[in-house]
Amino acid sequence: MARKQFRFFPQKFGFFPYIWLIYLVFPILNLQGYSGFKLMAGYALVLLFLVTYRQLYWTEGKPYSAWLGLQMLIIVVLFIGFSPFNLYMAFFTSNFIGWYTDSRSFGRALTIFTALLASMFLLSLVRYQSMDILFMLPFLMMMLVTPFGIRSINRRRSLERELDEAKERIKEMVKREERMRIARDLHDTMGHTLSLITLKSQLVEKLVLKNPERAQAEAREIERTSRAALRQVRELVSEMRAVSVAEELAGAEEMLRSAEIALEVEGEVALPGVSDLTQNILSLCIKEGVTNIVKHSHADWCRISITMTAGEVQIAVEDNGIGVEACGSESADRRDGNGMKGMGERLALIDGSLTLAQRPGGGTRLTVVIPRVVKDGKDGETA
Template identity: 65%
Template sequence: MVRAQLQIQIFPRKYGFFPYIWLIYLILPLINLNGQSGFKLILGYVMVALFAVTYRQLYWVSGRAFSYWLGLQMLLIAVLCIFYSPYNLYMGFFTTNFIGWYTDHKRFNRAYAGFAILLVSLVVWVILDLQGTEGLFLLPFTLIMLVLPFGMRSLNRRQYLEKELDQANEVIKELVKREERMRIARDLHDTLGHTLSLITLKSQLVEKLVTKDAARAQAEAREIQRTSRAALRQVRELVSEMRAISVVEELAEVGEMLRTADITLEVGGDFSLEGVSDLTQNILSLCIKEAVTNIVKHSEASICRIGIGKTLGEVQITIEDNGIGLHCPEGGTRGHQEGNGMKGMAERLSLIDGSLSLNSEEGGGTKLVVVVPMVVKERKGGEAT
């Protein structure tokens, strides 16, 4: 715990190795200090070190502090260029990168104007200071440094807009899910509320009549059966009208989940499932999602394989991984962890007369096989066959 608290991040992790690569170019001003000695040499090393500090701080600070550190960086470039080596002008590439980070238009213009004036002044001084055409060599790099802030600002703006778009899409997805839940709740209330209330009342009536009028009690019990079957038909109609998720759509979703978890997805077979009802595809999609979620959470696998086979009578989907299986490293099994998920899959599949089987070997991965009939018929009274 103490060691974790003492760790200091040099650069934010979200930038990866990119900031460290730029540090290589700080070797150039150190090389340009050759030929110096005494106090001037020491002061040169101090200013290069301070420049490195400004480079780090600009990755962390914002607002006015960002402008202050950027101004100090420009000042160090001017001093190192005038009093040490004119070739320290190349350090301006660091500054051009950070100027492009300004999102506010006015602040960007102020920072760019200050940098442009400084850069042009230094170039003129260098050209006058150096003999012949040696100073003209800096002109192409000067033009690049003058244009680069606009390119960096455009790139950062695009990344910012893409991030906002991703956030907006997530909000839209949540709103769609919320609206769908509310619609389902309204439909369930309107469709089944009256029917279930009627079943409750008739059940209470049967309880009272069973000892007084057995014949009427039997008649009421038969009426309860008819009402419950009607309710089952209503549930099936409601489920069929819900927005169905196809197997192809679900594969795209779980593929993204597996990529995030660094698990390779291998697929095989015809996933278009032409002729398979929306209800069946929706339930198969939910089973795939549940199985892949278990793989990501518990399997420690590196590969997930999903295959599909279709015959005249049934559809079979196989989901397997190369993980640790249902056996935990410390002994025992993961059955308690995945029990609810498997139970939920079995309950969904029972609505369409489907079945599932699960096989696993310790260290040999897990294989889940889901089988559903191609056609779901209706029995008399609304029960599935």
């Protein structure tokens, strides 16, 4: 069984928790001038404060409140027993109070915190009887306001996350509903027709020796029925919603923005005169190209160029990343992986082609070319 890797802070917070550790230098500096047992006790309290700081990133519920209470207690002890300037450590606690999502817990923690700050400030005025203590007052006000700002930011992030999840659920529901509609339409459209063809085929088999003329007539009827069924299927497929290039570019922009990659789009995104089937295939190619950029390129810029001429449509997806030649084993994935192979197979349906090459100046360029006039198929229908 694999061991879980130890982490000092949750990975989702990045370097943010480590930046706050810089401020622990100040309570350590405030311990200078002490010696013996008191100095060791001071170092122990700062170390315990560090433990509470770490645990508050990992816990929730009652344990979270317990660690937060212990942190407040350590600040009080360091304030009374060592230096009044240890009161600035309350900025740590102020930040963590803002993490409460429950209004009652937030209000209770903020009330206790406010009472402690007020008590320590008044105590410092009485003990030191110096106007220098008044310089703490603006910082105390900031400590009391900070929890509201932190809570507002966390609430907004939570709402954005819920909105993204809701969007994904809606997309899945739309896809499921579309599949169910197609299944119902296919059943209603084709069920009766296929049953009729089956019965007529059985009848032809019986009549082929007894009554050849009638058998031929029934065979012609089967042909007419099958052609009608083929037209119905094509009409059904044509009604299926295809993703246009313009819609896919909007999705690509959202994906690249999430990966902190800037996007430039050049050309006519509407592709007038290009069929829905062709636009759907081009959209899938753009999606695959953008996904490869996000996964492999290490780029911070991407450009999608659309060029239309009298004879063809060309779409180029390029980036300023490390380039396909520098990807090592990933290069083979980008050139010969299932995604590239699938793109080639889809483009072959509309006589299109693709190339993946190193971009001049660094990066990768994926080029997709399709003819604007598609050859007729054997059955006389347009491909």
